[in-house]
Amino acid sequence: MPKVTAANLIERFSLTILSGEDGIHRAITTSDISRPGMEMAGFFTYYPAKRVQLLGRTELSFFAQLSDDEKVERMEKLCTYDTPGIIISRGLEAPAELLDASERMGVPILRADVTTTRLSSIITDFLETKLAKTTAIHGVLVDIYGIGVLLTGASGVGKSETALDLVRRGHRLVADDSVEIRQEHGDTLVGRAPELIKHLLEIRGLGIIDVMTLFGAGAVRPFKRVVLNIHLELWDDDKAYDRLGIDEETVPVLDTEIPKYTIPVRPGRNLAVIVEVAAMNFRLKRMGINAAEEFSERLTGVIEESDREEY
Known part of the structure; x- marks a missing residue:
């Protein structure tokens, strides 16, 4: 998992560090953010110490009503060795008790001028992106009519040549050879090209071209976003390929399953057209139009009608 620290938050959101500078390199391991309202009231039984803590006007207004001893006690419990950082929103002043506790425990105290709700949203989005699971897949990612299609298959099967033909037909290349895929917002897979090979396509016999x-x-x-996998493989005469498309195969990518089509490759087959039609057909299925199921229903109707005529 990539490492994110308070230093990254300071750089990304131009936060001001108030105290605890020694702890800005503590690792942030979760994208969840805590607003410690219950903790301000003294309930620390389920205190999520490993989360970034966000203090807004509500928390600090309540804190101001506590006695001096309670203030010291609450802030000492709020600042632990596991706490990656505490952020104060709206440009509010940090309580002296918080600054003292943070210096003793090495917890960075940061301040932003943004409203609490807005700050929570943008930091959560940033952390979810940075802490998302990632993987690299050997293949080609192409945007076909708005559908992110991941082409996979053995080396030399024709993935890059198919992608080149698709680009010539007006579609857009995202990545060739290696696709970096990040799982964001639960089950959303987002693919991109490594910086080194961005916009480049390798064609055997021709070399590297800049698309x-x-x-x-x-x-x-x-x-x-990756939503469909089309796997290219050399034609095998002993294998029975799907001719109707009723049964839908899936393939796991990180923690998400995406539909998978297996297309056999042999001379004379126009792969670019087949892949393009596969993407359009997939799009129709998502809109509720399934040609294979409609054909199956028609066939069932014809058979039932034939049986009735016989009897």
Whole structure:
């Protein structure tokens, strides 16, 4: 899992560090943010110490009503060795008891001028992106009619050549050879190209080509949500390939299952057209139009009608 620290938050959101500078490199391990209202009231039984703590006007207004001893006690319990940082919103002043406790425990105290709700939202989004699970898959990612299609298959099967043909047909390349996939917001898979090979496509016998230079900025995308896997494999005469498309196969990517189509490759088959139609057909299925199921229902109706005529 990538490492995120309070120092990254300071750089990304231009936060002001008030105290506890020694702890700005503590690791943040979860994207969840805690607003310690119950803790301000003295209930620390389920205190999520490993989360970033966010103090707004509500928490600090309640804290101001406590006695001096209670203030010291609450802030000492709030600042632990596990706490990655405490952020104060709206540009509010940090209580002296909090600054003292943070210096003793090495907990960074940060301040932002943003409202509490807005600050919680943008930091959560940032942490979810940075802490998301990632993987790298050997394949090609293409945006076809708004569908993020991941082409996979053995080396030399024709993935890059198919992607080149798709780009010529007006679709957009995201990544070739290696696709970095990040799982964001639960089950959303977002793919992008490694920085080193961004916009590049490798064609055997031709070499490396720059797709953006050759076809223009409209031929590439920096990232795309991955929703469909099309696996290319050499034609096997002993294998029975799906001819109706009723049974839908899936493939796991990180913690998410995405639909998978297996397309056999042999001379004479126009892979770009087949992949393009597969993406369009997948889009129709998501809209509730399934040609295979409609054909199956028609066939069942014809058989039932034939049986009735016989009797």
